[in-house]
Amino acid sequence: MDNIYIDKVLSGDVDAFRYFVKTYKDMGFNLAVSIIKDEQYAEEIVQDAFMKAFKGLKSFKRTAKFKSWFYRIVVNEAFQRLRSNKKAPQLSYLEDSNEKLLEYLTEDVHGERTEKIRSVLKMLPPKEGLVLNLFYLEETSIKDISKITGWTRSNTKVILHRARKHTRLIWQKNIKNHE
Amino acid sequence: MNKERKENNEFKDEFISEIIEKGRYSISNEDFEDQILQKIHTNVNDKEEIISKIKLSLKFFCLGLVLIFVCLLGLILRDSLSDQNTNVLTYVLVLFFTTALGILSIENYKRVINNYSF
Structure with a gap:
């Protein structure tokens, strides 16, 4: 299913990207919250991750699942934000x-x-x-x-x-x- | 495959599953999808505008290149017809380097256009 929508997006149907947003936004959000521990930051992270996924869709190799690729972007983005943003809540455990x-x-x-x-x-x-x-x-x-x-x-x-x-x-x- | 399944089964835990399931988040912002789509549309429009400008610039570049070729060819023809063979080699060299430069620049243009398109 993902591949069909990837093809649609790559052929210029930008609105087809809504499918990915709809399908993976909540899980992406859960992953981001689990890392950054803040809902607002997490939402920003997911937005940025979707933008990165859209921009990088051309280079996405179909050997991997879109889901794994997208989650990797979210995880990297969240850890990067955690490292760089001092304002983000840093809970000690x-x-x-x-x-x-x-x-x-x-x-x-x-x-x-x-x-x-x-x-x-x-x-x-x-x-x-x-x-x-x-x-x-x-x-x-x-x-x-x-x-x-x-x-x-x-x-x-x-x-x-x-x-x-x-x-x-x-x-x-x-x-x-x-x- | 079996090893992998065994490895995953090793960590099965109903209690933790229940906790994680109950603590599940969902994005409360109803406009979330629209916001992203809007951002994407803006991004695409910006790219299209940039591409159209690059293409226009490419057209002018090609026009300039053609003009240089025509001028050089004209000069070569003039000199060869009037038996002034002194500068022909220079013209051929200039023509050769201009061609090489032109090809390289057009390749570069192609790369830039590819970067900005799907």
């Missing part, structure tokens, strides 16, 4: 995460479970948040995650293992007490 999480939970501004879960996920380091989203939300294989992130397979597995452990730890220590 596990060592002080419990304290921060408690703060989030006791504030309980939205009073919704989803918000609490999101707060927990925002406590994870960018790489761990990213790998969890790719593996559990998008059901991407370890092999494809390695391609998207540029990490080795063993490194991906280590990060994924650590991410699961950290998520459980934060969840068990904090969320359960507040329910």
